[in-house]
Amino acid sequence: MSHIEILRSGALTTCQDGGRPGWAHLAVPRSGAADRPSWRLANQLAGNATAACTLETTLTGCTVRATRDVTVVVGGAPCAVTVDGRPESWGQPVKLVAGSVLDAGAAEVGVRSYLAFSGGLHPKSNLGSHSTCLLSGLGPAPLKDGDTIPLGPSPAHPPLPTQWPAPWAGVSDELVMKLHLGPRLDWFTAEAAAELARGVWTVTEHSNRIGLRLEGPPLQRVDPDAELESEGIVAGALQVPSNGQPILFGADHPTTGGYPVIGVVGPDSQAAAAQARPGTRIRFAPVPLPHWSE
Amino acid sequence: MSTSKTGPATGWLRALPSGPRGVLIDCGTGEAARACYRALQARRVNGLLDATDLVPGATTVLVDGVDEPELLAADFPEWALNDDAEVRGETVEIPVCYDGPDLAAVAALWGVEPEEVAGIHSAVDYESAFCGFTPGFAYLEGLPERYRTPRRDSPRTSVPAGSVAVAGTYTGVYPRSSPGGWQLIATMTNPTRLWNEHREPAALLVPGTRVRFVTVTI
Numbered sequence: 395m396s397h398i399e400i401l402r403s404g405a406l407t408t409c410q411d412g413g414r415p416g417w418a419h420l421a422v423p424r425s426g427a428a429d430r431p432s433w434r435l436a437n438q439l440a441g442n443a444t445a446a447c448t449l450e451t452t453l454t455g456c457t458v459r460a461t462r463d464v465t466v467v468v469g470g471a472p473c474a475v476t477v478d479g480r481p482e483s484w485g486q487p488v489k490l491v492a493g494s495v496l497d498a499g500a501a502e503v504g505v506r507s508y509l510a511f512s513g514g515l516h517p518k519s520n521l522g523s524h525s526t527c528l529l530s531g532l533g534p535a536p537l538k539d540g541d542t543i544p545l546g547p548s549p550a551h552p553p554l555p556t557q558w559p560a561p562w563a564g565v566s567d568e569l570v571m572k573l574h575l576g577p578r579l580d581w582f583t584a585e586a587a588a589e590l591a592r593g594v595w596t597v598t599e600h601s602n603r604i605g606l607r608l609e610g611p612p613l614q615r616v617d618p619d620a621e622l623e624s625e626g627i628v629a630g631a632l633q634v635p636s637n638g639q640p641i642l643f644g645a646d647h648p649t650t651g652g653y654p655v656i657g658v659v660g661p662d663s664q665a666a667a668a669q670a671r672p673g674t675r676i677r678f679a680p681v682p683l684p685h686w687s688e
Numbered sequence: 689m690s691t692s693k694t695g696p697a698t699g700w701l702r703a704l705p706s707g708p709r710g711v712l713i714d715c716g717t718g719e720a721a722r723a724c725y726r727a728l729q730a731r732r733v734n735g736l737l738d739a740t741d742l743v744p745g746a747t748t749v750l751v752d753g754v755d756e757p758e759l760l761a762a763d764f765p766e767w768a769l770n771d772d773a774e775v776r777g778e779t780v781e782i783p784v785c786y787d788g789p790d791l792a793a794v795a796a797l798w799g800v801e802p803e804e805v806a807g808i809h810s811a812v813d814y815e816s817a818f819c820g821f822t823p824g825f826a827y828l829e830g831l832p833e834r835y836r837t838p839r840r841d842s843p844r845t846s847v848p849a850g851s852v853a854v855a856g857t858y859t860g861v862y863p864r865s866s867p868g869g870w871q872l873i874a875t876m877t878n879p880t881r882l883w884n885e886h887r888e889p890a891a892l893l894v895p896g897t898r899v900r901f902v903t904v905t906i
Contacts, residue, residue, distance in 0.1 A: 419742055420891040578704070660708050686758045
């Protein structure tokens with residue numbers, strides 16, 4: 395079977411598809427591509443069904459070789475793309491001849507680039523997904539130099555003759571995220587609620603696919619000693635541990651947690667969060683509680 | 689804005705928004721949450737509820753991936769507490785050896801002799817209330833309040849797969865080796881049964897499963 399070989403895995407390169415929705419009641423995280431829109435678009439440009447498995451890089455890119463001719467699209471975080479040392483285009487289909495070497499360089503902005511191969515990648519799957527989950531350990535291990543991953547047959551439809559929409563909207567030094575308040579807003583003081591609307595938080599180094607750890611004005615609880623019993627968590631949840639410094643949960647977030655969630659950001663902001671480097675500033679635009687929750 | 693953290697014992701449900709496509713149903717008690725989870729499952733099976741995930745918690749159920757949360761929120765109080773015993777799961781027996789490293793400490797906390805822990809722990813009919821922490825780890829509910837047990841002061845960096853542990857009024861079995869802060873009282877003889885990705889469902893102790901521990905000697 396044809397495959398790709400990882401020549402340089404970079405800081406962290408994983409296999410990612412649409413993840414494992416529907417198993418959260420067994421404590422299986424959703425996982426899947428952290429920046430969904432970029433992953434989806436890279437697959438579309440490679441001529442794949444949108445749920446195909448891609449590589450997801452982290453900051454430093456990766457280098458691969460394929461054993462058959464294959465079309466590759468490098469999207470997501472913009473980076474230099476070369477084939478056997480010659481510059482190629484980011485964000486559009488690149489023909490990779492069997493045996494030649496494609497390098498996706500360090501992200502120029504953002505964090506995660508996606509390498510979509512026509513036919514998709516087919517590493518071992520479990521619970522219906524090829525995705526690596528850093529929290530649960532499900533899926534293929536993070537890739538190492540020398541790893542090989544099977545390539546699926548080329549799709550019947552040739553790659554679309556389009557290119558990545560410019561300018562790429564996925565990154566900024568300061569993000570403003572719509573924050574849907576709840577479910578546990580009432581665990582926090584009125585000052586904390588006000589702070590949410592005016593404060594600025596910074597993405598720290600201790601951030602990964604599980605979540606962004608943010609640093610900023612502490613969000614105080616009404617009763618600092620109260621303990622929340624474990625309850626289900628959604629992607630994009632802004633959870634506030636005892637120290638008041640929130641965590642914005644990403645693709646590999648735990649399915650349940652014992653700290654209150656003050657609000658939740660939607661899919662667009664989750665994608666932006668997946669491309670937010672340490673040092674990125676985040677502001678929240680609170681969306682009031684819906685009328686039905688009163 | 690309410691600041692209450694616990695509700696009345698029964699009949700108390702609140703729909704809380706959990707993002708644009710989620711509703712967290714706060715049921716006030718574990719018993720009400722389990723009834724609500726069964727009711728939600730039944731509605732999903734009958735095509736009355738379209739949701740990506742139903743995630744039971746200690747006293748809540750999260751309904752995630754719904755197109756119109758406001759419709760669910762308006763609808764649920766009428767049916768969510770109608771417990772239907774017919775949809776409860778089967779009983780799973782877990783063979784264990786009561787040889788955990790915290791057995792003596794737990795006995796002291798419970799005010800009993802170490803050899804009495806096995807009898808107390810294995811006499812309870814448990815129910816898997818919810819899963820969390822790691823795939824297939826079930827929070828088994830049923831231990832009487834007088835056996836409430838604190839976590840260890842310092843979590844272990846590695847707890848072997850198959851370790852049977854207690855914390856709060858829950859008991860659980862570690863499906864794989866992982867860090868853990870619960871007190872270890874016993875060992876399951878064949879822990880690979882707990883999680884098997886090639887089985888449907890992969891977890892042995894899915895929420896709603898009834899569980900008994902059975903003493904074996906190795």
